[in-house]
Amino acid sequence: MALRPVMVNVKALDASAVGGFWAEALGWSAYSAGVTTYVGPPGGLVWPDPVVLGIDVVPVPELKTAVKNRVHLDLATTSADHQTELIARLRSLGATPVDVGQGDVPWTVLADPEGNEFCVLEPREIYRDTGPVAAVVVDCTDPRAMARFWGEATDWTVHEVADDHASLRSAKGGGPYLEFLRTPDAKTVPDRLHLDLLPYPGDDKAAEVDRLRALGAADLDIGQGDVAWTCLTDPEGHEFCVLAP
Numbered sequence: 001m002a003l004r005p006v007m008v009n010v011k012a013l014d015a016s017a018v019g020g021f022w023a024e025a026l027g028w029s030a031y032s033a034g035v036t037t038y039v040g041p042p043g044g045l046v047w048p049d050p051v052v053l054g055i056d057v058v059p060v061p062e063l064k065t066a067v068k069n070r071v072h073l074d075l076a077t078t079s080a081d082h083q084t085e086l087i088a089r090l091r092s093l094g095a096t097p098v099d100v101g102q103g104d105v106p107w108t109v110l111a112d113p114e115g116n117e118f119c120v121l122e123p124r125e126i127y128r129d130t131g132p133v134a135a136v137v138v139d140c141t142d143p144r145a146m147a148r149f150w151g152e153a154t155d156w157t158v159h160e161v162a163d164d165h166a167s168l169r170s171a172k173g174g175g176p177y178l179e180f181l182r183t184p185d186a187k188t189v190p191d192r193l194h195l196d197l198l199p200y201p202g203d204d205k206a207a208e209v210d211r212l213r214a215l216g217a218a219d220l221d222i223g224q225g226d227v228a229w230t231c232l233t234d235p236e237g238h239e240f241c242v243l244a245p
Helices: 017-028 080-092 143-153 205-216
Strands: 001-014 029-031 037-040 053-060 073-077 108-111 117-120 133-140 154-160 165-170 177-182 193-200 230-231 239-240
Touching: 001 017, 017 029, 017 037, 037 205, 037 230, 073 193, 080 108, 080 117, 117 133, 133 143, 143 154, 143 177, 205 230, 205 239
Parallel strands: 001 053, 073 117, 133 177, 193 239
Antiparallel strands: 001 193, 029 037, 037 053, 073 133, 108 117, 154 165, 165 177, 230 239
16 A cells, blocks of 8 residues: 655635646646646646646635745756746746745745745756656655655655655656755744645555554644545644545
8 A cells, every 4th residue: 555645735815826826837737626726737637647746726714924834845947047037937927035044055945926935946967857846845853754754655765865854756757856854943833835645546545544643644633624635744743635535
């Protein structure tokens, strides 16, 4: 049994506007079949996408707090010119520069129209084949422990593990990385972004949730009521959901 990450869930006051921003930012399409806005590759809705992680923007009644998100997206670029052009285009779409204490670094930190931070990376060979999203990055206190949990929780392969950084990627070798970065600050507010995981056809969702609990996941009640998905937190308190197959 295993679970596959299928999308990044983003909370927004205006899901349609934020979904539209990310569709334009990534060169993807926005699909609004219900209350959420799903952003995925162009050419018609395919879900779950076999390679990329889509972005599902979910409406919530509250704005983002001033606290920096502990989960963010890194965007890939292919050249210095591409990085410059992408930053200019994102700013024209409503992104704003953000200072999170990054100092003098080769990447640029921006925020989407509702303040969700993300990075536009300088060209890096490791991200040449990821598509527009290079990585989903999670702040944590123990990257090694996070790699152990998420490596067991999902069918993604652990690529690198060190005291300050760990990374995983789909065993199929495409799409973004899932990266854990050691940070000195602790989690204080709910994540504005989180991962949604999906069982494979024929797998037992309840058994998968029990397996995650045995690995260290905890149940999470955010007032979701009687829904088809299950809300959990990983060992450092990052929220995630297991969807119904």
